[in-house]
Amino acid sequence: MPDPILQIAGLDARYGDFQALYGVDMTLAEGDVLAIIGANGAGKTTLMRSIAGLIRNGADEIKFRNVPIGALRADQVARRGIALVPEGRQLFPSLSVEENLLIGGRSGRQGPWSLKRVYSLFPILEERKRQPSTSLSGGQQQMVAIGRALMANPDLILFDEISLGLAPIVIRDIYRALPGIVSQGMSAVIVEQDITKALSISSRVYCLQEGRVSLEGASTTVSREDISRAYFGIE
Amino acid sequence: MEWLNAVIQGVLLGGLYALFAAGLSLIFGVMRLVNIAHGDLIVLAAYLGLTTSVALGLHPLLALVLVAPALAAIGFLLQIGILNRTLGNDILPPLLVTFGLSVILQNALLEIYTADPQKMDAGALETASVSLGGISLGVLPLLTFAVAVAIVGALQWVFYNTALGRAFRATSDNQDIAQLMGLNKAHVYGYAMALALAVTAVAGIFLGIRTSFDPAIGGSRLIFGFEAVIIGGLGNLWGTLAGGVILGVAQTVGAKIDPGWQLLAGHIVFLLILAVRPSGLFPKVTG
Ligand SMILES: Nc1ncnc2c1ncn2[C@@H]1O[C@H](COP(=O)(O)OP(=O)(O)OP(=O)(O)O)[C@@H](O)[C@H]1O
Ligand SMILES: [Mg+2]
Numbered sequence: 448m449p450d451p452i453l454q455i456a457g458l459d460a461r462y463g464d465f466q467a468l469y470g471v472d473m474t475l476a477e478g479d480v481l482a483i484i485g486a487n488g489a490g491k492t493t494l495m496r497s498i499a500g501l502i503r504n505g506a507d508e509i510k511f512r513n514v515p516i517g518a519l520r521a522d523q524v525a526r527r528g529i530a531l532v533p534e535g536r537q538l539f540p541s542l543s544v545e546e547n548l549l550i551g552g553r554s555g556r557q558g559p560w561s562l563k564r565v566y567s568l569f570p571i572l573e574e575r576k577r578q579p580s581t582s583l584s585g586g587q588q589q590m591v592a593i594g595r596a597l598m599a600n601p602d603l604i605l606f607d608e609i610s611l612g613l614a615p616i617v618i619r620d621i622y623r624a625l626p627g628i629v630s631q632g633m634s635a636v637i638v639e640q641d642i643t644k645a646l647s648i649s650s651r652v653y654c655l656q657e658g659r660v661s662l663e664g665a666s667t668t669v670s671r672e673d674i675s676r677a678y679f680g681i682e
Numbered sequence: 683m684e685w686l687n688a689v690i691q692g693v694l695l696g697g698l699y700a701l702f703a704a705g706l707s708l709i710f711g712v713m714r715l716v717n718i719a720h721g722d723l724i725v726l727a728a729y730l731g732l733t734t735s736v737a738l739g740l741h742p743l744l745a746l747v748l749v750a751p752a753l754a755a756i757g758f759l760l761q762i763g764i765l766n767r768t769l770g771n772d773i774l775p776p777l778l779v780t781f782g783l784s785v786i787l788q789n790a791l792l793e794i795y796t797a798d799p800q801k802m803d804a805g806a807l808e809t810a811s812v813s814l815g816g817i818s819l820g821v822l823p824l825l826t827f828a829v830a831v832a833i834v835g836a837l838q839w840v841f842y843n844t845a846l847g848r849a850f851r852a853t854s855d856n857q858d859i860a861q862l863m864g865l866n867k868a869h870v871y872g873y874a875m876a877l878a879l880a881v882t883a884v885a886g887i888f889l890g891i892r893t894s895f896d897p898a899i900g901g902s903r904l905i906f907g908f909e910a911v912i913i914g915g916l917g918n919l920w921g922t923l924a925g926g927v928i929l930g931v932a933q934t935v936g937a938k939i940d941p942g943w944q945l946l947a948g949h950i951v952f953l954l955i956l957a958v959r960p961s962g963l964f965p966k967v968t969g
Contacts, residue, residue, distance in 0.1 A: 521861035554864040
């Protein structure tokens with residue numbers, strides 16, 4: 448087994464007095480795709496924001512290539528090579544489509560991704576590059592959010608709800624593009640509500656339930672019954 | 683003809699007000715910070731200009747070469763050291779802290795320079811004038827206005843055509859997501875304050891050449907700056923220039939009616955515009 452790129456151990460995340468994650472343990476091998484599933488409010492977004500540094504935790508609770516990053520600010524985490532495609536796209540409304548992509552690449556990390564490459568993955572964005580990002584459709588905005596994260600040439604990319612609110616055909620396109628994206632030496636964590644999709648794209652799957660890991664396994668071997676039990680907490 | 687003259691003098695005066703306001707507008711746009719000490723920082727710039735031009739025998743406008751970087755450095759350190767700590771969901775801390783800063787600056791200037799009014803000596807520039815179709819225009823007001831237009835144009839260019847401007851707009855849109863792009867919010871705000879105070883240096887020097895100043899005049903410069911920003915619409919730099927011009931014209935036309943009305947006329951026009959268009963004449967259009 449290759450060295451883990453990401454190791455999470457005993458991660459407790461809080462919003463003020465409310466504890467959203469309890470002792471989450473998770474390991475991601477270099478080059479792997481890991482899927483996270485779980486009901487609404489299970490803590491998936493909290494986990495992604497914790498990895499990205501938007502929620503700060505104990506330093507050793509999150510390690511990236513064996514370096515503790517749990518207590519770093521989001522900009523420090525980003526410069527180390529982790530990019531997040533946030534839930535709800537979260538583009539910059541004052542920036543044009545192209546500026547949203549350019550600001551994603553501002554850290555200047557070297558790698559395969561450039562404006563040209565993003566435009567060849569999503570040609571519609573090149574046609575719309577001068578428009579305000581808010582003038583795009585939801586699916587097109589999701590493409591910008593993905594392109595913006597890729598522009599950083601991250602070693603680890605986090606997708607929070609990649610397909611939420613998108614038309615099936617757009618989801619299909621994005622999932623078709625994913626293997627190509629991840630095969631460029633990137634590792635990925637994908638939050639996905641659609642369990643079939645989650646299992647088909649990933650090599651390992653984690654299920655969160657009320658802030659705890661309720662299931663962990665290889666995507667090819669976990670059974671549907673185990674998943675429904677882990678998902679809903681039905682015994 | 684006299685009325686036309688008053689209007690033209692008002693437009694040119696508006697250039698000075700736009701210089702007062704540009705820095706305020708910029709930092710409000712980037713970080714939603716209302717800097718109560720802004721007027722006192724303008725006065726600080728005027729005193730620094732006075733000291734450097736007297737000590738080194740420089741023309742006050744040349745002193746800008748030293749004063750603008752000095753104020754930029756002060757701005758960066760002030761932001762990183764103090765103001766960043768006050769920014770959050772609550773709008774009160776930055777108001778209180780910049781108010782405190784205003785008091786400290788005024789008293790420090792009083793201690794160092796006394797309350798005696800001072801003025802910078804810009805030589806022939808102060809009295810030079812050109813005649814245009816029977817109206818005599820001072821070269822200094824013309825230069826002030828031209829510099830104000832150039833500065834607003836330059837700030838606008840930085841905002842919309844550079845990576846720094848992109849960082850300003852992105853951070854203003856959404857601080858968290860901007861951090862995800864590897865932008866250190868504390869530094870982005872530091873650069874914004876540095877840029878704002880460099881502009882403030884220009885405002886302070888032009889103020890100090892035009893009129894005499896003492897440590898207590900910062901408050902009214904703050905008010906003029908505020909009024910220009912709000913008349914023009916928050917977050918719109920060209921609007922701020924227009925706001926300065928409207929305020930200047932209101933004041934000179936008011937003074938034409940009755941010399942005692944100069945300031946009152948400006949405030950009345952400000953209130954009228956605020957009553958009719960609460961978000962200013964040219965608010966930033968957001969998508
Ligand atoms: N900013 C916040 N302040 C307080 N509590 C929060 C905040 N954000 C999330 N929570 C709480 O934390 C828990 C986990 O939320 P989280 O957003 O991580 O869930 P999720 O698994 O991403 O859900 P969804 O599938 O709906 O996106 C929920 O109970 C939620 O109410
Ligand atoms: Mg979520």
